[in-house]
Amino acid sequence: MSNQQRLKELEEQIDEIKRSLPAHSIPAAMLLTLEDLEEELEELQEAARGESDAAA
Numbered sequence: 001m002s003n004q005q006r007l008k009e010l011e012e013q014i015d016e017i018k019r020s021l022p023a024h025s026i027p028a029a030m031l032l033t034l035e036d037l038e039e040e041l042e043e044l045q046e047a048a049r050g051e052s053d054a055a056a
Helices: 003-020 028-055
Strands: none
Touching (some): 003 028
8 A cells, every 4th residue: 555545544434533522522542542643644654754855
């Protein structure tokens, strides 16, 4: 899977979790999953920026 595909997949998963968050009493596991996905997304975005900077 390419980084672009993984970025898109992560964004979709994050959006899905955010849409399904209850207004109250958010399960800890759901928050941890969301944080993990957001961290991975940020790392991939930084790596992609580094690759584009190196190519320029």
